[in-house]
Amino acid sequence: MQTYKGKSVYGGIAVGKIHIIKKKERLITQRRPKSAEEEIARFEAARTNAKEQLAELYGRAVAEVGETNAAIFEIHRMMLDDDDYIEAVHSIISDQTVNAEYAAAVTADNFAEMFSAMDDAYMKERAADVKDISERIIGILTNSDGRIFMGGEPQIILADDLTPSETVQLDKSLVLAFVTVHGSTNSHTAILARTMNIPALIGVKLDISDNLEGKTAVVDGFNGVMYIEPSDECLREAECRLSEEKKKHSLLQKLKGKENITKDGKSVMLYANIGNIKDLAYAKQNDAGGIGLFRSEFIYMESVTYPTEEEQFRIYKKAAESMSGKRVIVRTLDIGADKQADYFNLGKEENPALGLRAIRLCLKRPEIFRTQLRALCRASHYGKIAIMYPMITSVGEVRKIKEISAGVRAELTAEGIPLGETEEGIMIETPAAVMISDLLAKEVDFFSIGTNDLSQYTMAIDRQNQNLEEFFDPHHEAVMRMIELVCKNAHAENKWVGICGELGADLELTERFLRMGIDELSVSPSCILPVRNRIRSLDLGDGRGV
Ligand code: PEP
Ligand code: MG
Secondary structure, three states, rough: OOOEEEEEEOOOOEEEEEEEEEEOOOOOOOOOOOOOHHHHHHHHHHHHHHHOOOOOOOHHHHHHHHHHHHHHHHHHHHOOHHHHHHHHHHHHHHHHOOOHHHHHHHHHHHHHHHHHHOOOOOHHHHHHHHHHHOOOHHHHHOOOOOOOOOOOOEEEEEEOOOHEEEEEEOHHHHHEEEEEEEOOOOHHHHHHHHHOOEEEOOOOOOOOOHOOOOOEEEEEEEOOOOOOOOOOHHHHHHHHHHHHHHHHHHHHOOOOOOOOOOOOOOOOEEEEEEEEEEEEEEHOOOOOOOOEEOOHHHHHHOOOOOOOOHHHHHHHHHHHOOOOOEEEEEEEOEEEEEEEOOOOOOOOOOOHHHOOOOHHHHOOHHHHHHHHHHHHHHHHHHHHEEEEEOOOOOOHHHHHHHHHHHHHHHHHHOOOOOOOOOOOEEEEEOHHHHHHHHHHHHOOOOOOOOOOHHHHHHHOOOOHHHHHHHOOOOOOOOHHHHHHHOOOOOOOOOEEEEEOOOOHOOOOOHHHHHOOOOEEEEEOOHHHHHHHHHHHHOOOOOOOOO
């Protein structure tokens, strides 16, 4: 039995045979064509063909993973129209009098190298995209279509890395788990795995060789481990956990439609965190009472330029309508630090987590903020939209935000656009906001505690840095006391308070949170029923103190 560690991007257990997906190693030879013009014409024909393929893939991906996740194929299509890219291929063909496939391969290498050398995480990811589009062109030019063949049985997919085109081609009903040697938490494969509840590991340092094909493996997405040729004991244990998971899953299904109420009658709002509108289906399937955190920055991150008011309006309207009157809390743009979109042209910062991000960026660039607020206010006519502002540190910021948002509402009303009521709340995710939560509570309708950032800023531990794990205590007493103080201050002003960070789904803390008086928990869709189960098992008795 061989054991490999990796980073889990989605939990769960899988047992099955390995199927390796290897990049086709095409031997691209350099040829001297009859004429450079003819080669340029070949390249242009392949480019048109590639764009058609991408349009088809986009259509398929929209149906499978929704518009936002499918946007990558639109990006690829636009990259194929990029003047610099086309110009580079054309000039290699004509300056060196070489064949089109060779020129496309050299251009891909040059561009990928340039992108990988950039500091910007978003641009680094574009290196894989430029390779992907060139592979497609080369496939067309050499008549090899690059289709991925899978057997008829569900398998554990093992790859060096998976490009978006490869991921979308896979028949998801035949995928037991994804394991990749490279990849990042925000890669398309990772997003797909999380959305579709498929166990997935990235960064598994193993040498992918053909002799692994067909071997039995166990993927433990909870502990980030993969066992190849597992021992009988390991296999038995995995089968056992798998059937436990299935049992747990079907037991939890029985909780659908039930209240989130403790034995002694305290009820809690249990909402879902989502990143795009496709996730709404998962939120509803898991019986979410509302959306507690719609991370709207993903709309910006998956777009090649600023999403327009109209584009955003359509997304928020769809969310509002689809939740049929249940609360949909949309968090305004929280870009910066680890979440980047290159067109914002945010300069390099020494300490990006403490830099120009989230509400600070919105207040510095109010035109971007106003576009989003207009879209949100317009969507409020179609359901129960609430707006939530991230990274607040002062009362002054909140007053400024309220002024801008009142201005936007007045403007829309003057234009004759119908609006609904919108609650306005803030995220409590900085120690500063905690300490002045008594003052902030007078200004807003609700609080939602972002424990991911609150823990990072309280313990001074970069949430992205894996090397600090031994110093990170997710249950640190400082964070617990902060949550308690926020509850007390919110309730003194009759405002409700929730938790939308990862800690909200921590079953070990549910009782403590309820005793503190937390009114709402917003968790990823797959955690809703387990948290409901926990709430229903609790009896807080009379003494509600912590
Ligand atoms: C948080 O900080 O807890 C939070 C919910 O926001 P994000 O994880 O998107 O920063
Ligand atoms: Mg946060």
